Amino acid sequence: MPFVPHTDEDVAAMLGAIGVATIDDLFDEIPRELRIGELAAIPAGMAEMDITRLMQARARADGQPLCFIGAGAYDHHIPAAVWQIASRGEFYSAYTPYQAEASQGTLQLLYEFQSMMTALTALDVSNASLYDGASALAEAVLMAVRANRKTKSHRVLVPRALHPAYRRVLRGIVESQGIEVIEAPFDRQGGQTPVAALDALVGDGGFAAIVINQPNFFGVIEDVDVLTDWAHAQGALAIAVVNPIALALLKAPGEWGAAGPERGADIACGEAQPLGMPLSSGGPYAGFLCCKKDLMRQMPGRIVGRTLDLEGKPGFTLTLQAREQHIRRGKATSNICTNQGLLVTAATIHLALLGTAGLERVAAACHANTRRLAALLCEIPGVEPRFDRPMFHEQVLRLPAPTADLLHALAAHGVLGGFDLGPDYPELDPALLVCATELRTEEEMQRYVTTLARVIAARTQAKCPVEPKI
Amino acid sequence: MGLIGPATSCDPRSTPPNRNKPHMLIHEQSRPGRRAAAQAPLYSAEVSDIPVSARRVAPLVLPEVSELQAVRHYTRLSQKNFSIDTHFYPLGSCTMKYNPRACNTLAMLPGFLARHPAAPDSHGQGLLACLFELQEMLKEVTGMHAVSLAPSAGAQGEFAGVAMIRAYHRARNDGARTEILVPDAAHGTNPASAVMCGFVAREIPTGPNGDVDIAALREAVGPQTAGIMLTNPSTVGVFDRNIQEIAGIVHAAGGLLYYDGANLNAILGKVRPGDMGFDVIHMNLHKTFSTPHGGGGPGAGPVGVSKRLEPFLPVPLVVQDGDDYRWVSEHERPQSIGRLTAFGGNMGILLRAYVYARMLGREGMKRVSEFSTLNANYLMARLKAAGFDAAYPQRRASHEFIITMKRETKELGVNAMDFAKRLLDYGFHAPTTYFPLLVPECLLIEPTETETKEELDDFVAALVAIREEARTNPELVKGAPHTMPVRRLDDVRAARQLDLAWRSTANCT
Ligand SMILES: Cc1ncc(COP(=O)(O)O)c(C=O)c1O
Numbered sequence: 001m002p003f004v005p006h007t008d009e010d011v012a013a014m015l016g017a018i019g020v021a022t023i024d025d026l027f028d029e030i031p032r033e034l035r036i037g038e039l040a041a042i043p044a045g046m047a048e049m050d051i052t053r054l055m056q057a058r059a060r061a062d063g064q065p066l067c068f069i070g071a072g073a074y075d076h077h078i079p080a081a082v083w084q085i086a087s088r089g090e091f092y093s094a095y096t097p098y099q100a101e102a103s104q105g106t107l108q109l110l111y112e113f114q115s116m117m118t119a120l121t122a123l124d125v126s127n128a129s130l131y132d133g134a135s136a137l138a139e140a141v142l143m144a145v146r147a148n149r150k151t152k153s154h155r156v157l158v159p160r161a162l163h164p165a166y167r168r169v170l171r172g173i174v175e176s177q178g179i180e181v182i183e184a185p186f187d188r189q190g191g192q193t194p195v196a197a198l199d200a201l202v203g204d205g206g207f208a209a210i211v212i213n214q215p216n217f218f219g220v221i222e223d224v225d226v227l228t229d230w231a232h233a234q235g236a237l238a239i240a241v242v243n244p245i246a247l248a249l250l251k252a253p254g255e256w257g258a259a260g261p262e263r264g265a266d267i268a269c270g271e272a273q274p275l276g277m278p279l280s281s282g283g284p285y286a287g288f289l290c291c292k293k294d295l296m297r298q299m300p301g302r303i304v305g306r307t308l309d310l311e312g313k314p315g316f317t318l319t320l321q322a323r324e325q326h327i328r329r330g331k332a333t334s335n336i337c338t339n340q341g342l343l344v345t346a347a348t349i350h351l352a353l354l355g356t357a358g359l360e361r362v363a364a365a366c367h368a369n370t371r372r373l374a375a376l377l378c379e380i381p382g383v384e385p386r387f388d389r390p391m392f393h394e395q396v397l398r399l400p401a402p403t404a405d406l407l408h409a410l411a412a413h414g415v416l417g418g419f420d421l422g423p424d425y426p427e428l429d430p431a432l433l434v435c436a437t438e439l440r441t442e443e444e445m446q447r448y449v450t451t452l453a454r455v456i457a458a459r460t461q462a463k464c465p466v467e468p469k470i
Numbered sequence: 471m472g473l474i475g476p477a478t479s480c481d482p483r484s485t486p487p488n489r490n491k492p493h494m495l496i497h498e499q500s501r502p503g504r505r506a507a508a509q510a511p512l513y514s515a516e517v518s519d520i521p522v523s524a525r526r527v528a529p530l531v532l533p534e535v536s537e538l539q540a541v542r543h544y545t546r547l548s549q550k551n552f553s554i555d556t557h558f559y560p561l562g563s564c565t566m567k568y569n570p571r572a573c574n575t576l577a578m579l580p581g582f583l584a585r586h587p588a589a590p591d592s593h594g595q596g597l598l599a600c601l602f603e604l605q606e607m608l609k610e611v612t613g614m615h616a617v618s619l620a621p622s623a624g625a626q627g628e629f630a631g632v633a634m635i636r637a638y639h640r641a642r643n644d645g646a647r648t649e650i651l652v653p654d655a656a657h658g659t660n661p662a663s664a665v666m667c668g669f670v671a672r673e674i675p676t677g678p679n680g681d682v683d684i685a686a687l688r689e690a691v692g693p694q695t696a697g698i699m700l701t702n703p704s705t706v707g708v709f710d711r712n713i714q715e716i717a718g719i720v721h722a723a724g725g726l727l728y729y730d731g732a733n734l735n736a737i738l739g740k741v742r743p744g745d746m747g748f749d750v751i752h753m754n755l756h757k758t759f760s761t762p763h764g765g766g767g768p769g770a771g772p773v774g775v776s777k778r779l780e781p782f783l784p785v786p787l788v789v790q791d792g793d794d795y796r797w798v799s800e801h802e803r804p805q806s807i808g809r810l811t812a813f814g815g816n817m818g819i820l821l822r823a824y825v826y827a828r829m830l831g832r833e834g835m836k837r838v839s840e841f842s843t844l845n846a847n848y849l850m851a852r853l854k855a856a857g858f859d860a861a862y863p864q865r866r867a868s869h870e871f872i873i874t875m876k877r878e879t880k881e882l883g884v885n886a887m888d889f890a891k892r893l894l895d896y897g898f899h900a901p902t903t904y905f906p907l908l909v910p911e912c913l914l915i916e917p918t919e920t921e922t923k924e925e926l927d928d929f930v931a932a933l934v935a936i937r938e939e940a941r942t943n944p945e946l947v948k949g950a951p952h953t954m955p956v957r958r959l960d961d962v963r964a965a966r967q968l969d970l971a972w973r974s975t976a977n978c979t
Contacts, residue, residue, distance in 0.1 A: 002834055003920050004841045010923045014848040023840045026847050029709050029866050034741045041610040045831025048572045058596030059581030069586045079509045081541050089555025090548035093569050095763035101954040102894045105550035106765035112496050115972040119531050125970050131622040134812035165812040172808035176668040221524050255527050282587030282813025284768035307964035315956035319964040325658035330671040335662035338623035342764025352496050352540040356532045358510030368515035411590050438511050
């Protein structure tokens with residue numbers, strides 16, 4: 001019996017101790033008419049060697065195409081040690097550290113994670129993870145609406161240049177609490193969110209919070225200082241959505257805006273996937289969330305604190321639990337219980353192995369590779385940069401043919417050419433978002449360029465209509 | 471008594487002395503200029519086109535350590551944890567059963583790990599086949615009409631389920647349904663999810679025998695009732711015998727029934743939530759389907775629905791078109807409650823659950839409920855025989871049960887938490903303490919089907935020994951644990967003198 005250790009003698013002895021004749025008797029409180037027979041649609045069990053064969057064949061079928069897609073999930077090098085350690089049973093098969101004394105490993109690691117995230121964001125407090133970047137943003141918005149007693153507004157301003165899936169998740173989660181999400185336009189030339197366009201959106205209600213995305217979904221670097229100051233001038237909280245790798249090079253959210261007591265984004269959140277989490281078709285990843293200390297009692301999720309034991313020795317424990325559902329139930333700051341702990345384990349080990357210098361090098365290499373890739377692609381007639389502002393590690397390109405067709409043809413050659421912006425941004429169509437992380441080599445980029453050139457040439461020869469350049 | 475006895479320095483259950491040394495933070499081991507150089511690119515690329523005004527100002531202070539230092543540090547930290555792989559972990563409501571290693575290995579095959587979430591479906595047929603079959607198997611074991619794998623954990627499944635209840639009533643122009651009923655025994659996530667979704671959570675009491683108080687339920691329902699959230703078997707470890715009557719009362723009032731699947735392990739292959747009358751459910755794959763708990767997560771909380779709620783399911787869903795599988799997203803599902811995470815769910819966890827389900831097969835699934843129930847009832851019978859008080863002694867245990875230390879607290883001055891902490895010294899993870907809230911001084915004990923009779927016998931012996939210690943030397947128990955890396959921690963200090971992150975200069979206060 002897979003995973004059940006009982007021998008016949010065990011079962012007999014145990015039933016005897018309980019005082020029943022059969023295991024079935026233990027279910028005698030369940031109304032008869034509800035009991036079911038065979039689970040017909042469930043296949044018979046498989047031995048490990050058979051399921052291994054099946055899964056290997058399926059994993060092979062998915063192939064390993066050359067990937068130039070970013071769009072919120074990034075293909076970075078993960079040091080071998082990261083998952084070898086994270087997969088140790090002591091991390092892998094433990095749960096939430098409710099019994100602190102028997103969970104000092106997980107707790108200390110989480111404290112170190114919090115320390116690393118507050119260092120990256122230059123904010124005071126970090127939690128121990130949320131489900132992913134998008135749901136972390138939704139939690140950040142709920143937190144800001146609760147915390148903002150200045151405007152008492154239920155409106156939040158979100159850039160259209162924020163990941164479309166983040167905007168959808170945000171709407172789905174916060175609109176049920178009557179929070180209104182308003183979109184700020186982006187500049188067609190530069191791709192950034194122009195502060196000049198925001199005043200017109202304020203209206204009577206003001207905003208509880210303004211979301212600032214650095215870099216934004218187009219890879220473009222935003223004027224975060226100006227946007228943060230504008231937010232604070234409105235009495236709104238500034239919520240940063242940031243890429244943790246980019247923070248090695250770019251200004252930390254806690255430093256955004258003019259010097260003064262209000263300086264800095266009030267909350268920073270985002271996707272921790274770039275820190276040691278494999279792409280894995282979209283998950284499991286981990287959302288992070290940091291804030292200024294005056295907001296910490298509104299934070300969702302677990303927080304670890306350092307304290308002393310009864311002999312005065314330092315140790316770690318879950319703290320500020322009066323925010324959480326197991327204590328406050330309906331009045332908790334969030335419903336989250338199980339989080340993304342194992343991914344945080346990976347992220348912490350990842351950051352410890354890279355250190356400041358390593359993270360800077362990864363960020364710089366991604367930036368340089370994407371510039372190089374974009375320059376190479378723009379040598380193809382009809383391909384050109386869509387925006388003229390500096391970017392971090394993604395770039396939007398205008399294409400000479402429908403994006404979906406080109407991507408389809410590229411995929412047939414084993415190249416995933418990027419993210420098609422057309423469906424979410426018809427005003428940019430045809431436009432492609434490309435990314436070349438530190439993993440992409442010169443040969444791989446050359447291969448992409450020659451394949452794309454060939455695909456475009458083949459269409460032209462086939463006299464497919466090519467959009468004229470405007 | 472062999473290994474059963476408090477750990478001493480020559481006891482194999484005790485921790486080696488160096489594990490008990492206060493352990494430096496990785497930050498405190500850092501030295502400027504030291505690094506794990508092999509992990510990063512060998513060159514520093516040019517970034518001069520990034521405007522200076524956008525660049526980082528304050529230096530980034532991350533640990534600078536060698537690769538060996540990092541590996542040793544985190545390996546040693548891992549050794550300070552109790553885990554399923556190392557210890558019996560009868561944490562009630564959490565189903566801490568063995569996580570088969572094959573599930574991890576097979577979910578981490580390179581073809582699965584390297585796949586980008588935006589890769590075309592043509593480059594994901596292997597993954598999609600697994601997910602589609604998982605959806606189908608979950609439909610079968612729960613008796614639901616359709617399943618979405620999108621939610622990342624139980625609480626997110628609850629949010630999705632309650633959002634579907636809301637969407638359903640709205641679609642019928644029934645805006646008056648503003649209340650969700652929640653038994654007082656419910657997990658905290660239930661009322662929290664209802665409130666997060668814009669509802670008022672109204673509490674229903676539990677009767678003296680552990681079943682929902684039917685009279686109180688009848689009182690509470692009305693045109694304002696959107697639905698009720700229940701787990702069955704409930705968090706007090708008994709199967710609510712009146713479930714059909716409850717379903718009748720709530721449905722007659724126009725409300726829907728939500729099933730919290732945290733306790734599905736108890737009934738797998740025996741009874742199905744769909745057959746009990748539930749309209750919408752979530753499952754915790756990190757419980758019933760044995761995916762790892764990872765020191766807090768990740769989980770996966772798929773939702774299942776009856777036919778009338780199908781249009782509202784969260785996206786994405788996997789469908790089969792001829793020989794091919796493909797994702798269905800919001801564009802094709804206009805009534806969907808939408809997306810819960812940016813990329814559609816914890817795929818790697820879903821793959822682990824799939825492998826587990828295939829290894830179990832239909833017979834294995836039934837054995838899960840049979841042997842988890844056998845282990846729980848055996849352990850309850852042994853503890854009762856040893857003189858401990860079961861909270862519901864007249865009832866069968868489900869896959870878990872409660873003992874209350876009310877009497878021990880009163881007579882010996884040693885409470886449930888003291889027993890829990892002393893169990894750590896005996897090499898057992900403590901059961902869930904002080905949940906559910908309605909039973910005083912409670913330990914919620916869930917042994918799971920993967921534990922041997924010997925382990926359960928040792929656990930009984932440990933509780934008996936601790937009670938004896940409580941009689942003869944109560945301070946020993948009240949001061950426990952003694953053999954962990956730290957003694958009992960000062961939670962009040964942790965909350966008052968906040969130290970939430972290491973700072974190169976001073977701590978945050
Ligand atoms: C009864 C019950 N309901 C709901 C949950 C919430 O599930 P999750 O932690 O996966 O969000 C849990 C467990 O943690 C639980 O025990």
